[in-house]
Amino acid sequence: MKALNQFTSKIQYVLTDIDDTITSEGHLPSESYQALWKLKQNNIKVIPVTGRPAGWCDMIARLWPVDGVIGENGGLYYRYTHKKMQRWNFAEPAMQIQNRRKLDLIAQEINTKIPLAAISADQFCRVYDLAIDFCEDIPKLSDQDIQHIVQIFHNHGAHAKVSSIHVNGWFGDFNKVTTAELFLKNEFNLKTDQILEHCAYIGDSPNDEPLFQKFKHTFGVANINDFKDQMTYLPQFVASKKSGHGFCEIVDQIIKNQ
Secondary structure: OEEHHHOOOOOOEEEEOOOOOOOEOOEOOHHHHHHHHHHHHOOOEEEEEOOOOHHHHHHHHHHOOOOOEEEHHHOEEEEEEOOEEEEEEOOOHHHHHHHHHHHHHHHHHHHHHOOOOEEOOOHHHOOOEEEEEOOOOOOOOOHHHHHHHHHHHHHOOOEEEEOOOEEEEEOOOOOHHHHHHHHHHHHHOOOHHHHHHHEEEEEOOHHHHHHHHHOOEEEEOHHHHHOHHHOOOOOOEEOOOOHHHHHHHHHHHHHHOO
16 A cells, blocks of 8 residues: 555546545544535545445435435435436335345344344435444444354345444345446446546445455545455555545545646
8 A cells, every 4th residue: 555645646536435434433524524525626526435324325415515425335326416316226116125124134133143233323214235333333343243244144145344333234236336337427427447547436444345446546544454454455545544534635635636
């Protein structure tokens, strides 16, 4: 991984994780929110790519200075333009209901086998996934318990990814990468070579690894270093600061190169 000041490419699109990347200790600092506005004011498109639920994504798409939101680890994306919300969903309602029943069974098993885990407080506004809280609103679980949760999802044939706060599991052939590419192609008519040349990704944890692998220009806030021994694909450049302060540091470097 390289120092941030070595990055010199010009970027037109910034895709970024939210939790512990833009936020710090569960809050959105004023500096981070201002950094989003700085990108907008410099004509750089911003697209959060998050494990957070559909309900949050609707609000973020409407109220934040962003150009769309990819949510639930790629299960959906929302874009609010000209006072109209555009919504893309991976599956039809019937399939969503069927998958939810299977996720409910997984939730029961996790609750039985790992009683210290908790269903995420934002589960009520999720469409595609089951989010298991391992440190957001509860004392942090052990690494062994976290991996046990992942294994339970896998035993049921579900996908599972570990973020900085949740284990997210879902049924369906989608992820952050596939939906990010689809969003950029559908909404901005970008071709694959344009995505690689003009887009950057910012993240902080193992569930960002597929994007670190796929994108040409990748950044991590400093807390990515806590996970580097667990990951194969790391960001090219790492900020000196953690979480929201690291995000601001990265944004300033991107803007400096415009």
